[in-house]
Amino acid sequence: MALIVQKYGGSSVADTDSIKRVAKRIIDTKRKGNKVAVVVSAMGDTTDDLIDQALSIDGNPPEREMDMLMTAGERISMSLLAMAIHAAGDRAHSFTGQQAGFLTDARYGAAHIKAVRPDRVKQALSMGDVAIVAGFQGINEDGDPTTLGRGGSDTSAVALAVALGADICEIYTDVDGVFTADPRIVPTARRIPHIDYDSILEMASCGSKVLALRCVEYAQRFKMPLHVRSSFSHRPGTLIVPEGVDPRTLPNID
Ligand code: ASP
Ligand code: MG
Numbered sequence: 001m002a003l004i005v006q007k008y009g010g011s012s013v014a015d016t017d018s019i020k021r022v023a024k025r026i027i028d029t030k031r032k033g034n035k036v037a038v039v040v041s042a043m044g045d046t047t048d049d050l051i052d053q054a055l056s057i058d059g060n061p062p063e064r065e066m067d068m069l070m071t072a073g074e075r076i077s078m079s080l081l082a083m084a085i086h087a088a089g090d091r092a093h094s095f096t097g098q099q100a101g102f103l104t105d106a107r108y109g110a111a112h113i114k115a116v117r118p119d120r121v122k123q124a125l126s127m128g129d130v131a132i133v134a135g136f137q138g139i140n141e142d143g144d145p146t147t148l149g150r151g152g153s154d155t156s157a158v159a160l161a162v163a164l165g166a167d168i169c170e171i172y173t174d175v176d177g178v179f180t181a182d183p184r185i186v187p188t189a190r191r192i193p194h195i196d197y198d199s200i201l202e203m204a205s206c207g208s209k210v211l212a213l214r215c216v217e218y219a220q221r222f223k224m225p226l227h228v229r230s231s232f233s234h235r236p237g238t239l240i241v242p243e244g245v246d247p248r249t250l251p252n253i254d
Contacts, residue, residue, distance in 0.1 A: 002167040002251035003125070004029060007039040007135065007157035011174040012231035013077045014044035016084075022172075022231060023084035026130055029252060030090065037121055037131040037164060039157040040081055042073025047150070063108035064144055067137075070109075071097065071145040074134035074153070082132050092130040095120055097145065100131075101163075102138030102156065104146045111138060111146035113155070116163035125164075133160060154215035162222040167251050169219065170227045171211060177228050177237030178203070178210045194239040194247045216240070225250055 006026065013019050030036045041047075050069050054061045078094040085092035101117035124131040135153025140146050148155055154171060161169035178200065181189040197220035204213050210228060219226050225245065229237025236254055239247040247253065 001033050001035065003035045003037070003164060004252055005037045005039065005157055005161040005164065005166045005169045006172060007153060007170065008041065008081075008172045008231060009153065009174075010041040010044050010046070012172050013040055013081065016080065019043075019077070019080050019084045020088070023081060023088050025231065026081075026085060026092075027088055027090045030130060032252070034251065035125045037118075037125060037133065037160060037166070038081065039133050039135045039153055039160055040074060040077040041135050041153040043077050043080075046073040046076065067108045067111075067145050067147045070147045071134065071137040074136055078132045078134045082130075085130055085132075090130065091128065092132055093124040094132040094134070095124075096134050097137030097156070098139040098143075100133040100160065102159070104138035104140055104148070106140045106142070106146070108146055110149045111140065113138060113148070113159050116159050118160060118163050121160070122164065149214075151212040152214075154212040155218055158215045158218045158222075158224055158226070161224050162218070166224070168225045168227055170229060170252070171215075172229060172231035173210075174230060174232060176230045176233060176235050178240075192238050193236070194241060196243050197240060200240050227253060 008022050012022055026036055054069055082092040082094040100121050103115045104111035104113055121131040135156040136148050138146050158169050177191045179189040179191055183189040201216055223242040226240040241247050
């Protein structure tokens with residue numbers, strides 16, 4: 001049995017049909033005998049829409065209120081996903097960043113994770129439930145919600161995987177992994193089956209936006225294997241593994 005963290009980005013949970021599809025995928029992973037913790041982003045363009053709403057009221061909104069607002073996006077997707085898993089006949093429990101034990105510094109809008117103490121997530125997993133955690137958010141020393149910066153859910157997922165001692169962190173997106181060029185623009189782009197952290201960091205700094213840079217650095221520091229793959233297909237994606245690790249030994253790669 002493996003412990004797998006799956007992160008679903010905004011495009012994978014853009015509407016309720018997508019949420020049902022993702023729920024099925026999570027249940028399939030669990031029924032293969034794995035424990036599954038999930039990190040979700042806000043649905044589709046929710047975060048952008050929330051920002052637009054705030055700015056239409058106040059051109060310079062208070063940072064604390066902005067983070068209070070932004071964390072609402074992931075609460076919607078996490079609870080709907082838990083309901084979809086329940087409706088499909090399995091058990092899930094959703095947690096805010098605070099409930100999942102994400103402690104951050106006080107930098108609203110660009111907070112850094114100081115510690116992750118996922119006691120309630122562990123408890124849910126030990127009961128056989130799927131644990132669903134709101135990405136992109138934590139809580140500061142004053143007990144106020146903070147956000148990690150745009151695209152921060154990737155980092156939430158890796159930090160959770162490290163804190164749980166997961167076997168792999170799967171990052172689900174709308175393309176089949178990391179390509180030599182953007183496959184939506186360059187039709188001859190090839191998927192990279194596996195790659196090490198340094199090489200992906202070089203690609204990221206050359207402008208190919210596959211993963212948040214901070215998430216790869218975090219994974220490298222703690223040697224957490226990543227699998228970037230599509231939630232719209234069952235094809236293997238790109239494995240990002242520490243040097244010397246045989247990718248074939250990792251769970252749920254096909
Ligand atoms: N929902 C947040 C954003 O759009 C976090 C994320 O998607 O990773 O930036
Ligand atoms: Mg998003």
